[in-house]
Amino acid sequence: MKNRLKVLRAERDWSQQDLADRLGVSRQSVNAIETGKYDPSLPLAFKIAEIFAMAIEEIFERD
Amino acid sequence: MTEEQLSDPKGRSPFFYGGIMLAAYGVIIALASTDAINSATALILMIAPLGLVIPMMKAAARRVDAGGPACMGKGAAQKRYMKRVALFTSLYLIALAIMTFADKSYDPIEAVRVILATLPGLAIIGVFWAIGRLIVEEQDEFMRMLIVRQSLVATGFALSAASVWGFLETADIVIHLDAYWWAVAWFFGLFLGAIWNRIEYGTWGAV
Structure with missing residues (x-):
């Protein structure tokens, strides 16, 4: 699954750690999601969408 | 403490201590399997490398407190896990020492031997339990x-x-x-x- 996390994060000038703190997960988790190595669960995807005030499909898209 | 360690508050990696421990076990196993030492000596020697668990746990805790590098996550569940593993490893060391001492010092009755021989295994079960709890408690x-x-x-x-x-x-x-x-x-x-x-x-x- 592709995602726009890196771009969205850069727009807000957030580091991976900043986003991880907001999500309550490790920096490694953010890195794994961002690089497409790990697809988040639905609850975590909703949390990400909530933090960026966007819909899930605006952040994640199928390959 | 070296200058490098002073400049790096995280100190040595836990994998450094883990590596030394594995290497020590490798040497002991090699000595035992080539009959250079007998099984009782091998058992006693195996207690010593377990002492490295303590600096390994402390090194891991330092890394967690320092924010965790790319090789390690951080969080309350992992800290609890490390404390549990340290506790059960210590219990294992004590149980193994008591068992070895009792076996060498006197010939205990069968019931005592059963209890003494069961204790180290129970401590190892504790480590398995700690890993299970980590899976349950980890929020990430x-x-x-x-x-x-x-x-x-x-x-x-x-x-x-x-x-x-x-x-x-x-x-x-x-x-x-x-x-x-x-x-x-x-x-x-x-x-x-x-x-x-x-x-x-x-x-x-x-x-």
Whole structure:
């Protein structure tokens, strides 16, 4: 699954750690999601969408 | 303390101590399997490297407090896990020392021997329990997945090694190994699982 996390994060000038703190997960988790190595669960995807005030499909898209 | 350690508040990596411990066990196993030392001496010698668990746990805790590098997650669940493992490892050391001392000093009755021989195994069960609790308590789903992957690799490795070794032993090709070595193989499997995690996900995991 592709995602726009890196771009969205850069727009807000957030580091991976900043986003991880907001999500309550490790920096490694953010890195794994961002690089497409790990697809988040639905609850975590909703949390990400909530933090960026966007819909899930605006952040994640199928390959 | 070296200048390098002074400039780096995280100090040595926990993997440094883990590596020394594994190397020490390798040497002891080599000595025992070549009959350079007898089994009782090997058992006593095996207690010493376990002392490295304490600096290893402290090094891991320092890394967690420092924010955690790419090789390690951070969080309350992992801190609780490290404390539990340190506790059960200490209990294991004590139980093993008591068992060895009692065996060498006097000939205990069977009931006492059963109790003494059961204690180290119970301490090891405690470590398995700590890993199980970590899986339950870890709130970070990615880190939890890494722990589960490590555990699956460890289980596959230990059971495969036990199966192959068992048949080789039946065919009188290899020496007899006491069953507790498969728990050691499982812990080594965790290390292999961490390497696999690192290759596939760029991070070692939390165990």
